[in-house]
Amino acid sequence: MKFTWFHLMPWPHMPDDFRQKHRSVWVDLPSKMYEPERGHGIYHQYLDQLEFAESVGFDGIGVNEHHANAYGLMPSPNIMAATLTRRTSKAALVVLGNSIALYNPPLRVAEEFAMLDVLSGGRLVAGFPVGTSMDTNYAYGTVPALTREKYAEAHDLIRKAWAADEPFAFNGRYTKLRYVNCWPKPIQRPAPPIFIPGGGSVETYDFCLDNTYSYSYLSYSGYLRAKLLMEGYWKRVAERKADESPYRAGFAQVICVADTDAEAERLYGPHVNYFYNRCLHVYPGFADAPGYRTIKTIQTGALSQFTQAAARDYPNMTWKDLVDGRYIIAGSPETVRQQMEELIKSLRVGNVFCLLHIGDMPDDKVRHSTRLFAEKVMPHLRNLWPDWNNHDDRFWIHPMNERVSLKVAAE
Amino acid sequence: MKSRFLAFKPSGTRVQVVEAGKGRDLLYLHGAGGHMPNDPLIAALATRYRVVAPLLPGYGQSTGEDGLRDMLDVTLHALDVLEALDLKKPIVVGHSMGGMIAAEMAAIARTEVTKLCLLAPAGLWLDDHPVADIFSKLPYELPGLLFHDGEAGGKLLTPGGNMDDPEFLKEFLVMNARRLGMAGKLLFPIPDRGLAQRLHRVSAKTLVVWGREDVLIPPVYGDAFKRAISKSKLVRIAKAGHAVGQEKPAAVLKAIKDFF
Numbered sequence: 145m146k147f148t149w150f151h152l153m154p155w156p157h158m159p160d161d162f163r164q165k166h167r168s169v170w171v172d173l174p175s176k177m178y179e180p181e182r183g184h185g186i187y188h189q190y191l192d193q194l195e196f197a198e199s200v201g202f203d204g205i206g207v208n209e210h211h212a213n214a215y216g217l218m219p220s221p222n223i224m225a226a227t228l229t230r231r232t233s234k235a236a237l238v239v240l241g242n243s244i245a246l247y248n249p250p251l252r253v254a255e256e257f258a259m260l261d262v263l264s265g266g267r268l269v270a271g272f273p274v275g276t277s278m279d280t281n282y283a284y285g286t287v288p289a290l291t292r293e294k295y296a297e298a299h300d301l302i303r304k305a306w307a308a309d310e311p312f313a314f315n316g317r318y319t320k321l322r323y324v325n326c327w328p329k330p331i332q333r334p335a336p337p338i339f340i341p342g343g344g345s346v347e348t349y350d351f352c353l354d355n356t357y358s359y360s361y362l363s364y365s366g367y368l369r370a371k372l373l374m375e376g377y378w379k380r381v382a383e384r385k386a387d388e389s390p391y392r393a394g395f396a397q398v399i400c401v402a403d404t405d406a407e408a409e410r411l412y413g414p415h416v417n418y419f420y421n422r423c424l425h426v427y428p429g430f431a432d433a434p435g436y437r438t439i440k441t442i443q444t445g446a447l448s449q450f451t452q453a454a455a456r457d458y459p460n461m462t463w464k465d466l467v468d469g470r471y472i473i474a475g476s477p478e479t480v481r482q483q484m485e486e487l488i489k490s491l492r493v494g495n496v497f498c499l500l501h502i503g504d505m506p507d508d509k510v511r512h513s514t515r516l517f518a519e520k521v522m523p524h525l526r527n528l529w530p531d532w533n534n535h536d537d538r539f540w541i542h543p544m545n546e547r548v549s550l551k552v553a554a555e
Numbered sequence: 556m557k558s559r560f561l562a563f564k565p566s567g568t569r570v571q572v573v574e575a576g577k578g579r580d581l582l583y584l585h586g587a588g589g590h591m592p593n594d595p596l597i598a599a600l601a602t603r604y605r606v607v608a609p610l611l612p613g614y615g616q617s618t619g620e621d622g623l624r625d626m627l628d629v630t631l632h633a634l635d636v637l638e639a640l641d642l643k644k645p646i647v648v649g650h651s652m653g654g655m656i657a658a659e660m661a662a663i664a665r666t667e668v669t670k671l672c673l674l675a676p677a678g679l680w681l682d683d684h685p686v687a688d689i690f691s692k693l694p695y696e697l698p699g700l701l702f703h704d705g706e707a708g709g710k711l712l713t714p715g716g717n718m719d720d721p722e723f724l725k726e727f728l729v730m731n732a733r734r735l736g737m738a739g740k741l742l743f744p745i746p747d748r749g750l751a752q753r754l755h756r757v758s759a760k761t762l763v764v765w766g767r768e769d770v771l772i773p774p775v776y777g778d779a780f781k782r783a784i785s786k787s788k789l790v791r792i793a794k795a796g797h798a799v800g801q802e803k804p805a806a807v808l809k810a811i812k813d814f815f
Contacts, residue, residue: 281743281744282691285743285745287743288736288743289620289737289740290624290740429691429692429693429696434690434734434735439733442725
């Protein structure tokens with residue numbers, strides 16, 4: 145198993161009447177709510193937490209890209225990952241990822257990911273999301289029905305740029321470059337391991353299988369509701385006669401660990417509430433621009449903005465509802481261990497993206513929960529895929545052998 | 556109203572054409588919402604004209620939308636359709652997105668479009684008067700955006716099905732994604748594809764019609780179109796919103812009849 149400690153980096157100071165006062169945490173939330181001087185401390189606290197996660201034994205530390213929102217304050221995850229390259233030395237840097245259709249030219253992603261891979265000594269996991277509709281269409285203006293074509297072309301360019309040893313011309317529909325010449329190149333050849341966040345479209349399953357990429361399902365509704373989708377993925381894997389390495393798949397999970405189940409509710413309840421009711425408060429009109437999802441995906445029943453909004457009733461869900469419905473995995477180390485094992489086995493995932501910072505959780509609680517998970521849960525989950533020796537070379541990093549030791553000037 | 560189909564090579568594009576009425580030829584290009592059920596404007600125009608109303612790929616039974624990515628693709632497609640229909644000096648009428656397409660056709664093919672009627676056309680952008688974002692609207696918000704009388708307008712829009720029925724909902728979502736997915740190529744995120752720099756080329760005799768209560772594309776845009784097109788007249792219709800032709804079909808018919 146590979147455990148990645150994942151940070152969303154939310155804004156933790158949304159007011160109590162946030163839902164009443166604002167229709168959306170994304171796209172049109174006034175930026176006057178953001179306080180830069182407070183933001184200074186928050187960014188550094190969040191980065192410290194990622195570094196702490198490495199020190200207690202997580203395999204990876206993760207960041208991602210979002211725009212115009214208070215849910216996740218990383219318009220550029222690469223800046224965050226760059227700081228982490230200098231103060232960590234073992235963990236994979238899981239950038240999940242760069243919304244490649246948004247970069248102009250997308251060669252920028254090939255360059256910056258190569259920089260991160262070189263800086264980190266070959267520890268980059270490169271994520272290529274399409275991006276949410278809020279980010280890609282509403283905040284960054286990509287035409288919804290052209291988003292996927294643009295994404296596919298960007299992917300093609302990035303892979304070619306990494307593979308080529310000589311300059312070449314790229315005549316795409318969206319990007320035309322007479323001289324593609326990627327300096328620097330990544331350490332990991334032919335490319336860092338690539339993870340694709342997906343939401344249930346068959347096209348994405350095939351894309352992952354065609355390219356040997358790991359499929360990552362990022363959902364906040366927990367593993368019980370994810371089962372149907374992941375079964376669809378594994379069915380496709382079987383149809384394509386690919387091997388069933390669990391490392392072909394990953395899942396994101398909100399996790400809270402305390403000494404007892406009751407203590408977990410007391411410690412983390414308010415922050416879980418903040419996350420589900422403020423961080424996820426997205427206006428349905430921004431969730432799914434018409435044309436963003438393919439017709440085929442809609443026909444296969446992947447959730448639309450209307451059905452998603454209707455299906456979830458977070459404001460009225462109690463801690464018990466969230467725990468019993470396995471939206472979150474929360475409780476004593478033993479409770480969490482049991483449910484994590486069930487998650488990992490039932491979804492058949494080799495990667496778990498652990499969300500242990502939740503909403504407006506203060507630093508001491510984040511570290512408490514993280515430490516308990518690392519010390520009392522993770523060791524018991526290490527050996528769940530013995531047939532695969534708990535590792536799959538195709539879907540994990542290959543760091544260089546001898547890294548330079550850093551001399552940090554301030555010390 | 557009856558439908559026939561045109562096929563285009565080599566693209567394989569198939570275009571559904573709705574026809575109604577007798578008289579002089581009138582080409583009608585619909586807006587981003589497509590034709591309304593028993594479209595009141597088409598019905599009114601058909602009392603005097605032979606209305607020929609092709610559906611843009613992505614709408615109704617017209618296909619081939621994947622091959623249309625930008626304004627030039629769509630303009631040339633519309634000119635191909637006009638040629639295939641073999642109409643006699645038609646009045647080219649376009650509503651909203653259809654007006655934007657009609658204006659582009661007239662700017663590019665001056666000899667083929669000599670009589671032009673723009674009903675609350677899209678295509679321009681004024682910073683002080685932003686056009687509403689139709690793409691982020693939920694279905695229940697649309698009547699108020701399209702009609703002066705939202706309640707009466709809502710009844711015209713009703714798709715005739717139960718949104719709580721998952722199968723109907725899926726059908727509706729597919730239809731919505733096809734239509735607005737296509738419209739987004741011209742209108743998302745800002746409905747400006749450079750028409751302002753081409754409008755001076757329009758030499759057609761042009762009637763611009765605007766609902767005085769249009770909250771989607773405010774009436775001030777009517778003045779901008781009038782200023783930019785030399786042989787043009789602007790008619791404002793009272794108590795009408797953006798779907799001016801569907802809300803006040805008789806008044807729009809009269810304006811067209813009087814002008815051409």
